[in-house]
Every structure is written in C-alpha cells, then in structure tokens.
Amino acid sequence: MKKSSETSLQKICDMLNNRETEILSPLAAFNKDALRRRDEQRLQAGYRQAFSVDVDRILHSRAYTRYIDKTQVFYLIKNDHITHRVLHVQLVSKIARTIGRFLGFNEDLIEAIALGHDIGHAPFGHDGERMLSEICRSHGIGYFHHNIQSVQFLDQVERKGKGWNLCLQTLDGILCHDGEIHNQMLEPKWNKTFELLEKEMLEKSNNSEAALIPMTMEGCVVRMADTIAYIGRDIEDAIRLNMIKRSDLPGEAVEVLGNTNGTIVFNLVTDIIQNSYQKRYVAFSSNVSQALKRLKDFNMERIYLNPKIKRHLNTIRELFQLLFDTYLEDIEKENRRSVIFHGFLSDMSEEYIRRHRKEEIVRDFIAGMTDQYFLRQCPEHLRPAPRVDPVVA
Numbered sequence: 001m002k003k004s005s006e007t008s009l010q011k012i013c014d015m016l017n018n019r020e021t022e023i024l025s026p027l028a029a030f031n032k033d034a035l036r037r038r039d040e041q042r043l044q045a046g047y048r049q050a051f052s053v054d055v056d057r058i059l060h061s062r063a064y065t066r067y068i069d070k071t072q073v074f075y076l077i078k079n080d081h082i083t084h085r086v087l088h089v090q091l092v093s094k095i096a097r098t099i100g101r102f103l104g105f106n107e108d109l110i111e112a113i114a115l116g117h118d119i120g121h122a123p124f125g126h127d128g129e130r131m132l133s134e135i136c137r138s139h140g141i142g143y144f145h146h147n148i149q150s151v152q153f154l155d156q157v158e159r160k161g162k163g164w165n166l167c168l169q170t171l172d173g174i175l176c177h178d179g180e181i182h183n184q185m186l187e188p189k190w191n192k193t194f195e196l197l198e199k200e201m202l203e204k205s206n207n208s209e210a211a212l213i214p215m216t217m218e219g220c221v222v223r224m225a226d227t228i229a230y231i232g233r234d235i236e237d238a239i240r241l242n243m244i245k246r247s248d249l250p251g252e253a254v255e256v257l258g259n260t261n262g263t264i265v266f267n268l269v270t271d272i273i274q275n276s277y278q279k280r281y282v283a284f285s286s287n288v289s290q291a292l293k294r295l296k297d298f299n300m301e302r303i304y305l306n307p308k309i310k311r312h313l314n315t316i317r318e319l320f321q322l323l324f325d326t327y328l329e330d331i332e333k334e335n336r337r338s339v340i341f342h343g344f345l346s347d348m349s350e351e352y353i354r355r356h357r358k359e360e361i362v363r364d365f366i367a368g369m370t371d372q373y374f375l376r377q378c379p380e381h382l383r384p385a386p387r388v389d390p391v392v393a
Contacts, residue, residue: 025104120149161352
C-alpha cells in the first residue's frame, strides 16, 4: 500500500512538473531541470518538487532561525519597529514572487533564493561584514562577503558540515543576489555548473570587484527585489529615528517614485513588470532606474554613512578582532572548554574540519552569530550599551 501511495504521489509530481511548461514562461527555471550535487531520487518522499524542497530546507535551517536577531541597517538601538534581517528577507520574497508571478517565472525558486540570500550576514550588518572581511584578509583567507557566506552555510556548514544539498539554481541565485550594485538591466548568464559556481565564489573571495550574474531569470528578479525591498524601508526607519525628514528626500527621485515606502515599492514593481514582460532580461525603464540610483545615493550619504549611527563602530571593530584572535588561539591550543568547540565544532563532520583552515572555521563561527550572541561572548565591561530611540534628539 505504501509503495502504491508513493507511486501515485510521484505521478502527481510529474504532472506538476510537466504543467510548468504550459503555464510558465519558456525562460523560467523548471523543476525538472533542477540540479543537485548528490542525487536524491531514491530518498523517501522524493516526489516533492525540487525548488519547493529547497524552500523548506532553508526555512528549517539553523541559520534561518538566527535571522531573528541579525541587524539590517540600525544596530544597538532599542526600537521594536526597526527592520531586522528576518523581515527584510520576507519582504524580498514577497516582492520577488509578485514580480515573478506576472512574468511567468518559478515562484518556488524565487522564494528559495529570497529566503536564503542573506543567511551569511555577520552580526551588525554591513559594518560587521566589512570588519570581518578586514580580519579575514589579514589571515589570508580572502574577502568576506555575506553572499558567499550564505552559500557556505547552506552548502558546507549546516547539518554538522553535510549541508542541505540545495539545487544549483538556488545556490547561484543566493551567490549572485548583490542588491548593492545598481543595475538597470540584468540578463542571466545561462547554463552554469557547480564547477563554475565554485570558481565564481573563489574569484569573488579574491577580488571584491568581481561581477556576478545569476544563471536564471528568477535569480535576476530576486536581485532587483532586494533593492526594492530595502530602499524605501530604510528611509522609513531613518525617519522614525529622526535621522532624516521626508522633505529631505531628493525631489527628482520623489517625482518619479513617490516619498513613502508603499509608493516606492509599487512604482518600482510596476515598472519592472512592464519593462521585463516577455523579455530575456529583467529591467527598469531609464527614468525609473535613474530615480532609484538617486535615491540609493541619498540613502548612502544620509543614512548608511551617517556618523550618528556609528558611535560604537570602533568598539565593535575591536570586539571582532578580540573574538577572532581568541577563538583562533583556542583551536590552535585545543582548548576544549572554549565555546567554539562545544558550541560549534561539537559533532561537526570530519570532512568539514578537513576541508577548512582554522581561520575559516573561526570565520564561519563568528559570521553565524546573532548580534546579541556576539555581545554575550565579549567581556561584559567592553560591551556597548544599546541606545533608546530617537537617535537624533
């Protein structure tokens, strides 16, 4: 009876996969073409569609759970309404799936990429990323990039070093999601392999300026949606913290996109659908792209580089160095009482330990920390105290 039931379920899955060629765009990524490092056809419940399985695996990963206390932009500020990383990835997923639905792309693949794209972020957002990158480079293990680390967690660290065996299309979208780079148009770099994925990761680790392009239309959509999700949301957070006023927004951008997160998202999503329908690329119109670039420049100057939110920057940099040096010494001296042994390396696969240098193990441990866990590992007298909003009195 069980075998018959599984056979029937497999037939339903085959039907769903075949139906994709009828209801999705010819440019979409189809489940039947999903590629994994290790074949899973013989596994129990192997009837489930590939990209949907990836979504579930990411949701159930320990790294996804830690999104809850990962900084988006503003850290060490007590305000329950400021965006954290977990909300950001949900917004990216929703926006990207909306775009994908209108363009006829695979929404399961979009969701998998979106939910996993920031899993590799270090504590304290992009500031923490830069600090950890400086340390990693000084130890000869290349630049630290959160997109590379996202793949590292899901492919090499999770499940005690066995990884989740996610599809190539999912991992590639996560690696190539860089929403900080401004693109008016993105056309996929089709037909990648796992070998090319690893080559691109190595290249990006050695050369921070290396350009990465997704292999699927779905990956391109998520990359655009990443920017759409954060640009207006960060403005609302900055206004809430009295860092800027709505009237400060650049007039030429407001005229095209509006001056609230809702109108900005609506106008960007509408424009990208209208300019990408039945095209081999995903694109904004020229005037909307220019307005978005102007808004990004404004955010960079008035929000992301604003010294008012970086008062603890030097302290946090010193704490990153302190923890890295401490854990590296603990590994070298085999200090089994250290948290890196009982909190990270306990039961870790021999293969993971064999494949990674001591410095890379420390990088993985620190990168996976939430903001609060990071601070708890630091001497109490060195921990910076969070501020109560507003940031600007």
